[in-house]
Amino acid sequence: MAAGKEIRGKIKSVENTKKITKAMEMVAASKMRKAQERMRAARPYSDKIRNIAANLAQANPEYTHAFMESNDTKTTGFIVVTTDKGLCGGLNTNVLRAVTTKLKELQAAGDDAQAVAIGNKGLGFLNRVGAKVISHVTQLGDKPHLDKLIGPVKVLLDAYSEGKIKAVYLCYTKFVNTMRQEPVVDVEFARDQMPKIYDALKMEGSALTLEVQQQLGDGIVRTIALGTSDGLRRGNMVYNTGANITVPVGKATLGRIMDVLGAPIDERGPVSQELTASIHRKAPAYDELSPSQELLETGIKVIDLVCPFA
Structure with missing residues (x-):
């Protein structure tokens, strides 16, 4: 009896602890939500003031x-x-x-x-x-x-x-x-060779691809690393491809699984690169759309769909 009473006491203690931690989780979630809202509200101001400072830095090369x-x-x-x-x-x-x-x-x-x-x-x-x-x-x-x-x-x-x-x-x-x-990488270029927004940058000696997100001024751009940034060091050579990231499109991509760079990740071999398109291209205009009625092949076999009734 004593053992059973002790077990019931431990169960009750665990249940009380569960209630307390649940309440703490709800409070933490509420605080987290408010902090995120304040952060998102401040981002437009910080981005704008950064752009203003960059423009002022380039306004007069003599100063x-x-x-x-x-x-x-x-x-x-x-x-x-x-x-x-x-x-x-x-x-x-x-x-x-x-x-x-x-x-x-x-x-x-x-x-x-x-x-x-x-x-x-x-x-x-x-x-x-x-x-x-x-x-x-x-x-x-x-x-x-x-x-x-x-x-x-x-x-x-x-x-x-x-x-x-x-x-x-x-x-x-x-x-x-x-x-x-998110890993953020700042890259420095010559002032007359600044890459454009969404240009893809390649790192020498690495498969890492960077995408330009901001022009900070004074020859510096801010990029997003589209892959692991392990081994990334200050002073690594980076060159501008001069174009957006492109991925395969068309019938060759049907049923395939690819990452954001268009590399296949479904272990079914390479994807044909005959047709490619930028990941930032605009949606087709309404007059370019051509609706058609086609049978959708699902691969599901239906047997005895119509059954005879006696």
Whole structure:
């Protein structure tokens, strides 16, 4: 009897814990939804202000802003953006992994690094790896205010203006959804050879394809990596194909499964490349459509569809 009573007590305890965790899950989902809405509402402004800054940078070639001038110092600055709390999947892990890779490259080259930490997780990580943190800000909450960020970031920008550091890297993660944080790659070209939006870029010595999403100005474009970005390093050579990504079309593609680049993934051999089209082409006009009545072959055999009745 005592054993049975103990088991019933444990079952009751587990049920109570389940109720508590369920309530916590609902609260977390509500907070997550509100944070996503605020983020999406702010994106148009951030994209527009970035485009304005890029246009101003190219408006007068004779004028160069202090933040666009380079120097020969051996110190690089980092602004590392993370959260204050954990349990958020790869949101912090991905950006801290990228920072680790860059710090190792600088150390191998004999360069130093200074960092500004935004968020508790980034601050703790930088302290553990022994990076020099010149300023930090934490406990920003769900609605961070600009006045809390200006001071810490200005310390690094002033150091750049004074010629104490040669470059500043902004390290962050682009949020797509709760399961995916999209890899973003910035590529630099000569100012007179800027690729167009949606142009496909190829990386030398790699099968990785990049697609141009934004022209940031000053010869830099922002791209999306259409594949794994493992092994991607600063300084890799990238060339512009001068065209959009094209994929096979026509009868050869019927029943086939392909990825966004048109490569077959159904293990049924290659797909004919005789007919191809851009993935960004416009839909056909109404007068170009030709409706027709055709039998649809489903492959389903119907036996004794009409049965005799006695």
